[in-house]
Amino acid sequence: MQNSEKRQMVQTEIGPVCFSDTEFAEYALKRALSKTPAPFSGVIFDMDGVIFDSEREVLHAWQEVAAKHQIPHIEEVIIACLGTNFQATRKKFDDFYGADFPFDQYEDEMRTIFFARYDERHGLPLKKGAVELLQDLKSRGVPVALASSTREKTVRKELTDVGIIQYFDVLVCGDMVARSKPAPDIFLKAAEAISIAPTDGFVIEDSYNGIRAAHAAALRPIMVPDLKGPDEEMQAKTEVILPDLETVRTYFDAIDVKL
Numbered sequence: 001m002q003n004s005e006k007r008q009m010v011q012t013e014i015g016p017v018c019f020s021d022t023e024f025a026e027y028a029l030k031r032a033l034s035k036t037p038a039p040f041s042g043v044i045f046d047m048d049g050v051i052f053d054s055e056r057e058v059l060h061a062w063q064e065v066a067a068k069h070q071i072p073h074i075e076e077v078i079i080a081c082l083g084t085n086f087q088a089t090r091k092k093f094d095d096f097y098g099a100d101f102p103f104d105q106y107e108d109e110m111r112t113i114f115f116a117r118y119d120e121r122h123g124l125p126l127k128k129g130a131v132e133l134l135q136d137l138k139s140r141g142v143p144v145a146l147a148s149s150t151r152e153k154t155v156r157k158e159l160t161d162v163g164i165i166q167y168f169d170v171l172v173c174g175d176m177v178a179r180s181k182p183a184p185d186i187f188l189k190a191a192e193a194i195s196i197a198p199t200d201g202f203v204i205e206d207s208y209n210g211i212r213a214a215h216a217a218a219l220r221p222i223m224v225p226d227l228k229g230p231d232e233e234m235q236a237k238t239e240v241i242l243p244d245l246e247t248v249r250t251y252f253d254a255i256d257v258k259l
Helices: 021-033 055-069 074-081 086-097 103-121 130-139 152-161 185-193 208-216 232-237 245-253
Strands: 007-012 015-020 042-045 144-148 170-173 201-205 220-223
Touching: 007 021, 015 021, 021 245, 042 185, 055 074, 055 103, 074 086, 086 103, 130 144, 130 245, 144 152, 144 185, 152 170, 170 185, 185 208, 201 208, 201 245, 208 220, 208 232
Parallel strands: 042 144, 042 201, 144 170, 201 220
Antiparallel strands: 007 015
């Protein structure tokens, strides 16, 4: 039977190599562990695009709104907004489309589409390996925080609806800090809340703005790409780039916990 796994071209130390998803996970893990990672004391998760496959849902909802109102370049704008809070997202739309852009109207339409699908599915789709990773960290006694640019009320509902809120010791949300990612505020607050030094804490992020924020906070960023793959900046600002949370779990299992 023919292998149905997707394949991707990856630039390696020996030049470009075409990997299946499984082969790339093995390559990325081996390369990451070859650097002998230092022990860690806590983990901070982003939510959208890391725990939930929600950024794709948001993009699809915005694409419907854009098609209805003939809004150009919506994919470009949404990807630029990844990881930011509501106010920062509104500013990016204003900067791109102009101050007279009816953002509130279109955002309401997007949310109607998004939450109709949410209700149909009884919650957001979880990323592969998310629950197992959270369970593993809980069993090892590792403090876990969530640092999401989404508003607290929404964060609590979405985590509760899929039954995983109990795995987080602390929630720090977009309406609880003054500055949005890529400023480091949300990660610094989360690290303080779970009583870890930045150099002892991993951050799991998918977005460029999130990785920039974690790097600025002097934490240890792990990028698990979602809608946009890493570039040279992301490679320079991450401790490691891994393809999915299952691989992150294997990575953590090989590293000592310092509590």
